[in-house]
Amino acid sequence: MSAVEATAGITVVTVNRESCCGAGQCVLAAPAVFTQSEEDGLVVLLDPDPPAGLRDAVRRAQSHCPTRSITVR
């Protein structure tokens, strides 16, 4: 499985590059947490444990992602 996961901290963000369609909604919502790879255009997680101030932005990225490739715990 290609999921990238981190376990430390309060917010844990996971992305699934298998289902990602490279729409970039996550980059628009939370550019400090998500980017798109120059290689394949798919999501790359920059910060699996973002600071509390970015929580809403990460939630927005999760809800706007068209392929539900982002999970937040």
Add this chain to the structure above:
Amino acid sequence: MDPGSSSGPASSSGSGLFEVPIRRACPFDPPPGLAGLRAAEPITRRVMPLDGTELWLVTSHDLVRRMLADPRWSSTVDGGLSPEQPLHMTQPEPGMFLSMDAPEHGRYRRMLTAHFTVQRMNRLRPRIEQIVAERLDAMERLPHPVDLVAEFALPVPSLVICELLGMPYEDRAEFQEAARTGVDMTASPEQSDAAMARLGAHLAKLIAAKREEPDDALIGELIREGALTDGELVHISILLLLAGHETTANMLGLGTLLLLHHPDQLALVREGAPGAADELLRYLSIVDLVMFRGAKEDLTLGGREIRAGEFGLASLSAANRDPALCEDPDRLDVTRPKTAHVALGFGPHQCLGQNLARLELEIALQALLRRFPGLRAAVPLDEVPVRENAAIHGLHSLPVTW
């Protein structure tokens, strides 16, 4: 009473079903009747008045997103807009990935995603700014009134696609002419077939030239990556053109008209409100009555049992005005935080060109309103000719002066 009954009489097909409301009473708003359906029966059996097909009409934000994200609903459908071509399952041409399902769809989509990322599109900004400035210069030299659709809304996106594909300057005028007729829904079938043939020939020539000397534009890069045949490259180019030309053009034309109706919002866009493109996309939902899908297997959606082989239609305009999506959804507010609107679709087919579209809309609208601070319609606003029954909603023309 049936909540959709205001939309028209029961179908003449003998099924006794009510019709899908397709006619917008106001060019900016969803067809009347959809709001009632969304509240009362967000998934409901209806008949398409254009081709007579019976289908499931889906109108709530939640169910539209569920449907478009569900791989059991196939995109391999075509037709639906005329009695000659009723909605049917189809076998798409190699490269036409808009009408494909996984895994074929993903193979093509993945070859293109790297070329359409947010970062990549931002690198096109200076070129888009230049194209827009040149069109505004040309408009300034014309006698008034000027047709904003012909002189600005149509040429900007087609020149941007030429830039993206790497079309040489000397070929652009001819390419634009063929593209314009090819995507013109009001052209006769013979005219559009002939234009599409010219377009295909143009693209084949372009691809042959790039095979000789690949450059850094999209076709050159795809050739260098080496995985696609010439036939696939032609169809991908046509898809990009069809998907990116009329949509952006109609957003620019109809979006300008909408802003002329809302001077306070127009001022905010001129000042550079960052969320304006997404709010205009949400509010206008110009791609609406063409979001067809076909059920590949039996499934349930919103408590209704759907059988394999049945069709569905996601109403993006109804979903985008769902009170569950945002506060006061019928109010245009370019300052609202970005919503989870579905104007660009949802699921694996969500618009590939969305970050280009946002950039084009932002740059073009802001530059237009700054260049012509006194921009106004040269005809009464309610006399602007609206395209009826078009696959993509928009204006025929918009005479303006300043």
